[in-house]
Amino acid sequence: MSSRKLSKKERQEKFLKVIEEDPFITDEELSDMFNVSIQTIRLDRLALNIPELRERVKKVAKANYKKVRTIAEAEIVGELIDLELNKRGISILETDSSMVFKKTKIVRGHYIFAMAESLAMAVIDADVALTGVANIKYRVPVLAGQKLIAKAEVTKIRGNKYFVHVKITVKDEQVFRGKFILVSI
């Protein structure tokens, strides 16, 4: 998108398209995209009757939580925006300053791990599942405020063992990947 400022009308029209294509875009991302302040984005949302990201995510997540069998809604770190049991799942987590190391302002690894592990668990079609093994790699440090998108895929099921791959990205850049073997008991 060009850095020329669009008129309010132009912007709000584009706004609707962008939100339709990527319903989980943050106000920060919109502000960068349209080269306007976050305050302007908020006023646009208000004018267009588009709820804040948190609400949009919650609304979509609601139906998915009902499908989850292994763990309780509150135990999933992030919001579950897509779920097909034994196949795949997607969750979103907006990181904040409560999650970072004091010294580096980098999000603590175990929050990212917990997001991945709880999504891996949520996609399993079993009453009870536990993590057996995990091989994980942190690729890029995550900063407070960045929006994490986790995608899980069930790659294999052998007896009571479920093999799940989870990839976490920030704006299409992979920041973490994990391979989990979960066991239903």
Added chain:
Amino acid sequence: MSSRKLSKKERQEKFLKVIEEDPFITDEELSDMFNVSIQTIRLDRLALNIPELRERVKKVAKANYKKVRTIAEAEIVGELIDLELNKRGISILETDSSMVFKKTKIVRGHYIFAMAESLAMAVIDADVALTGVANIKYRVPVLAGQKLIAKAEVTKIRGNKYFVHVKITVKDEQVFRGKFILVSI
């Protein structure tokens, strides 16, 4: 130890020896060992002027926190009871019911992961370190109330990469092991 009940005097003498050998034994473990109620153990501790486990651990941990360079005291999950930078470290975590899955009463994996990862980080002699890779295995489910002991060993240092093995046990049974590669930045 026999299940015959010792006299109060006998018990309190043995008590002192046991605490000296294993200063981080829990009241529950002592109660099993002496075949008396936890209430009796508490009264024994009071009579012998031995503080509760939490206080004993905190006292020992205090000096160790000062040695840690990479992360802040509050960021270590568990209490650090031994630390030799770039060599080894030991931490203790008393699990409780706030840490469990609702459904199974089993301690959530990411608490155990966080204990291991933060200990791995604490043993590194660097200003700033991040986890790069981790291979982990959960061997036995952990229940609320169980005391976890994590031991970390730095097995190799190559440039800015630190290889750390962490083993977590409950009463000498291994419940988790993890291999971490940390990167100082």
